[in-house]
Amino acid sequence: MNHWLIAPILIPLLGGVLQAFMGYAPISLRRTLAVATTVLLLVSTIVLLLMANDGTYRLYAFGNWQPPFGIVLVLDRLAALMLVMTAILALFAHLFSIGGADEGNRQFHGLFLFQLMGLNIAFMTGDLFNLFVAFEVLLIASYGLLMHGGGTARTVPGLHYVVLNLVGSAVFLISVGMIYSVTGTLNMADLAIRVLLLSGEELELVKAGGMMLLVVFALKAALLPLCFWLPKAYARATAPVAALFAVMTKVGIYAILRVYLLIFGDDAGALANLGMDWLFPLALITLVMGVVGALGAQSLKTLVAWQVIISVGTLLAPIALGSEEGISAALFYLLSTTWTVAGLFLVAELVASQRGSALDKIVTAPRMRHRTLISVLFLVGAVAAAGLPPLSGFFAKVLILNSVTSGPEMAWLWSVLLIGSFFTVIAYSRAGSIVFWRTVDGHIEEPKPLGGNLRAATGALVGLSLVIVAFAGPINEYTDATAAQLQNRAAYLEILQTPMVGEEN
Amino acid sequence: MELVFALVIGALTSSGVYLLLRARTFPVVVGLTLISYGVNLFLFSSGRLATGGQPILGSTENYSDPLPQALVLTAIVIGFAMTAFVVVLSLRNLADNEDDHVDGRQGERPEKPEKKTEEESSQ
Numbered sequence: 061m062n063h064w065l066i067a068p069i070l071i072p073l074l075g076g077v078l079q080a081f082m083g084y085a086p087i088s089l090r091r092t093l094a095v096a097t098t099v100l101l102l103v104s105t106i107v108l109l110l111m112a113n114d115g116t117y118r119l120y121a122f123g124n125w126q127p128p129f130g131i132v133l134v135l136d137r138l139a140a141l142m143l144v145m146t147a148i149l150a151l152f153a154h155l156f157s158i159g160g161a162d163e164g165n166r167q168f169h170g171l172f173l174f175q176l177m178g179l180n181i182a183f184m185t186g187d188l189f190n191l192f193v194a195f196e197v198l199l200i201a202s203y204g205l206l207m208h209g210g211g212t213a214r215t216v217p218g219l220h221y222v223v224l225n226l227v228g229s230a231v232f233l234i235s236v237g238m239i240y241s242v243t244g245t246l247n248m249a250d251l252a253i254r255v256l257l258l259s260g261e262e263l264e265l266v267k268a269g270g271m272m273l274l275v276v277f278a279l280k281a282a283l284l285p286l287c288f289w290l291p292k293a294y295a296r297a298t299a300p301v302a303a304l305f306a307v308m309t310k311v312g313i314y315a316i317l318r319v320y321l322l323i324f325g326d327d328a329g330a331l332a333n334l335g336m337d338w339l340f341p342l343a344l345i346t347l348v349m350g351v352v353g354a355l356g357a358q359s360l361k362t363l364v365a366w367q368v369i370i371s372v373g374t375l376l377a378p379i380a381l382g383s384e385e386g387i388s389a390a391l392f393y394l395l396s397t398t399w400t401v402a403g404l405f406l407v408a409e410l411v412a413s414q415r416g417s418a419l420d421k422i423v424t425a426p427r428m429r430h431r432t433l434i435s436v437l438f439l440v441g442a443v444a445a446a447g448l449p450p451l452s453g454f455f456a457k458v459l460i461l462n463s464v465t466s467g468p469e470m471a472w473l474w475s476v477l478l479i480g481s482f483f484t485v486i487a488y489s490r491a492g493s494i495v496f497w498r499t500v501d502g503h504i505e506e507p508k509p510l511g512g513n514l515r516a517a518t519g520a521l522v523g524l525s526l527v528i529v530a531f532a533g534p535i536n537e538y539t540d541a542t543a544a545q546l547q548n549r550a551a552y553l554e555i556l557q558t559p560m561v562g563e564e565n
Numbered sequence: 566m567e568l569v570f571a572l573v574i575g576a577l578t579s580s581g582v583y584l585l586l587r588a589r590t591f592p593v594v595v596g597l598t599l600i601s602y603g604v605n606l607f608l609f610s611s612g613r614l615a616t617g618g619q620p621i622l623g624s625t626e627n628y629s630d631p632l633p634q635a636l637v638l639t640a641i642v643i644g645f646a647m648t649a650f651v652v653v654l655s656l657r658n659l660a661d662n663e664d665d666h667v668d669g670r671q672g673e674r675p676e677k678p679e680k681k682t683e684e685e686s687s688q
Contacts, residue, residue, distance in 0.1 A: 064666065196643045212661040216669040219590070222651050223667075226597050228587065229647070233640055241611035386632050435585045453685060458682055 064111065065120035065133045065184065067104040068143055071097060072177040074297050080172035091158045094169035098147070098154045098302065101176065105143040112140035112551050113538070115545060119186075119555050127186075127556050128250040134186035134555060136540040140184040141316055146307050147397055148174050148332035149402050149521070154456035156517035157300035165208050166402030175201035175304065182311050186555070188239070188246040190313065192232050195280070202308065209298045217292040224289050226280065232276045238269035249553050253321045261329055261528055268445050270324055274316070279310025283339075283376065284346040287369050291353060294365040302361065303402035304520070309368055310398055313375055317387070321546050326382070339380035340469065343557045344476045347373030351480045354487040360408035360420040363491055364401060367445050370484060371397040376475055378460050388543035389459035391538060396444065396452035397529050403521035404441040410434050410518060411495060422491050426502035435496040437522050444525035447481045452528035461534070517527075566616055570606070577603035590655035590665045597651060601644040609637045 075097030084088055111118065112135050120133040178198025179262065186190050206218050240246055242262045243254040258266055274557040279286040290309070319407050324334040350370030369535065378386030391510075397559060408420045411434055417426030441453065447453035457477065464470045525548035528535060545551070577599050584596030611633050618629030655665065662670040 111619055144677055175636075189639075193639065193643070196647075200646065203654075207654075215654070215658045215661045216667075219651075219654050219667060222647075223593060223597065226647055226651065227600070229643070230597075230600045230604045235606040236636070237604075237611040237633075240636075241613075244630075276645075448631065 062118045062120060062135070064108060064328070065135050066106070068101060068108065068147075068180040068184070069133075069177055071101045071104060072173040072180065075100075076170045076173035076177065077147065079173060080167065083166035087163070088254060090169055091162070094173065095151075095154055095158065097173055098151045098176070101180075102144075102147040102151050105140070105147040107383075108135055109140040109144045111135065114136050114540075115344060116372070116542060117555050119558050121160055121558075126373060127558060128245055128247045131190050132186040132247065132555070133184040133501070134552075135184065136500045136552070137538065137545050138314070138317065139183045141391065141395075141542060142310070142545075143180060145310075145398060146176065146183070148524070149399060150304060150305055152517045152521045153303040153402065153406075155408050155513050156303065156409075157298075158166075159511045159514040159517070161209070161298050161300050166492075168208055169206040169412035171201045171208070172234065172304070175205060177201075178309060179307065183314060186248050188236055188248060188251065188319070190246075192229070192236060195232070195311075198308070198311070199229075202305065205301045206293060206297050208301060214296050217289075217296050219523060221293045228276050228279045231272055234268040235276065238265050238272070242269075243264050245342040247556075248319065248322055249556050250446060252325075252553060253327070253556075254326075254551060256321060256329050256332075267331060270334045273319065274339070277312045277315045277319070278342075279312070279378065280309065281316065282309050282346075282369055282372050283312075284342050284349055284373075286306065287346060287349065290319060291362055291365040294405075295359065295361040295366065299406055302365075302405040304401040306398050306405065309372055310394060312377075313372065313379070313394070316376070317379060317546065321382075321387075322549060322552060325547075325549055327549055333382065335362065336380045336382060339376055340472075343376035344472060345373075347377070347476055347480050349373075350543070351483045351487070354484060355421065355490075357487070357491070359422060360411055360491060360495065363422070363487060364404040364408055367401055367404065367484075370480065371401060371445075374439070374457070374477065374480075377477070378463055379454050381464060381469055383463055383465035384540075384547050387546060388536070388539040389456065389463045391539040391542055392459055393453075393456035395535065396456045396525060399521055399528075400441055400444040400453065403518060404438075404445060404523070406514075406518040406521060407437045407441055408509065410437070410514060413508045414504070414510065415495075420495075422494050424498045424500050425496060426504055427499040428496075429504065431496060432447045433491070433510075433515065437518055437531065438492055438496065441522045442492060444522070446484040446488055447537040448485065450529065452525040452532070455532055457531065570610055570614060574603050574606050577606070588666055588668075590658060590667055593598070593667060594648065594651055594655055598648055601640075601648070605637050605640055605644070608640060609633055 118135040121221060122131045162255045178194055178201055181194035181197060182191060185194055203222050206221060207214055242265045243251055245254055246250055255266060277452065281360055282290045282437040294305055297305060324331050326332055347370055349368050350373055353366035354363050357366055373389050381449060414428040414430055415425050444451040444453045447457040461474055464473050467534060581596045581603060584592040587593060587623050612630030615627060615629045617624045617659035618627045620629055620631035622628060659665045
């Protein structure tokens, strides 16, 4: 048992509680403490990543209960990767928010940290019901963050988001109930063993439960029939919140990877690869839908929000095919797309702040302030997101294309992904040329100042795609090892044998 | 007992889904509440229905599973908090848009121009 595992949950929890009590403290003190918490969180996740890199599973059992009976946290390569990715993203989004976006609501930093706590529980937990609790923790924080900044524009998308997610939670509970009623366990490792012993109508019940679970995860991930809540909600959220939300759809994708590879993987007998034949076509249609939405976007933030949906489709297609190379490529793309999309949300906010009343709408307007800096940031972000060489999106898409080398899946994936990328390039060039190049005479009244930490946070997040290219070798080795670890179910099941009672440390 | 229980869950959930698909926020909130009742009962039944059972192994012949009760308790607490939040959000929607339609102000639709001007002048 390793007590470090609880650090990424405890740090934001304590930091968030501190913020809740400090609502009336000077804002500079609150900002310092909040960012210090996020930095501490980043340090702890990097420690966990170094620990997980040896390829073993580490376990933290609450109350020292033997695994199938208590709640466990499990650290493996995938969990560590998600933790570090989220912590880096959160640090830069947080730095951006202290440039002024955190004013107007005393509990912004508290909600931000609770959101991180929910995300970290979701990435670490080894228990299906605990995953539900983690979803609720991150959702209720996200409800507050989505409404942050106020304004009537955010009420209606916020209401849709809340109602949809409440229905999603109800479906999650029903599927958990169905799976528990048959298997008598909710520990993921134990479930993976129990599903092999089922037969007859019990099998059908678990199958139905598993498919409903897929619906819930697809709602979180914004897969096609369930993706229309996303563009409005994300486009209207405050920029650092939208940037943090770039990782929210990835929680759904993480849950699909974790639950479906472990419980309903290749070795699951009659339940092997449950739902994956549905996932592949839906992922491709989601990609197409995202491209169509991006082409029709009226503002930069909406464009980036549709980019989130494009990346969900691109990620889930190779995951649905389930090959080791495909999962490794998807994880590489996951890193690249999450940071890039978050960076683009911040760039869109910079554009909106420097164009007066034109905001981030894709219309001609008087020449914006700081055009060179912002347009370069947009160019880097757009090239990385659309997948043009030499940035990280290109390498990620090449890896995805390389992972599928034969059969009708190859034809579908290659054609949809390549044609989709082409139209994405068109959408970005249309938006960029109208916003940055076509100007009309006039001047901008009361331009907002462009603070140093706004520039630094946006530049750093967009520039991470260059870092990914520079370290592509080690990152790809890590994702390869992660995919291999995910495919090896037997090793995960050994955590059930970990001795608990009478252990010294 | 199983049949009655199943019918109750079915009635609660189907009325909840019907109300959820209404266009006003009040029925939607009531619908969400009914669905969460149905879900909680369903979760409770996943430990099998038994009366007079004890949750301790070895104490009786007929024991009941305590875990679904813990799950239901968690689900009730979370569901209650979420319902409170959605009620506040609906009130906010009503105040912001002067309309309790789930899509916000109906006057924004082009086919009702008179209503829009009316609402704008009243602000």
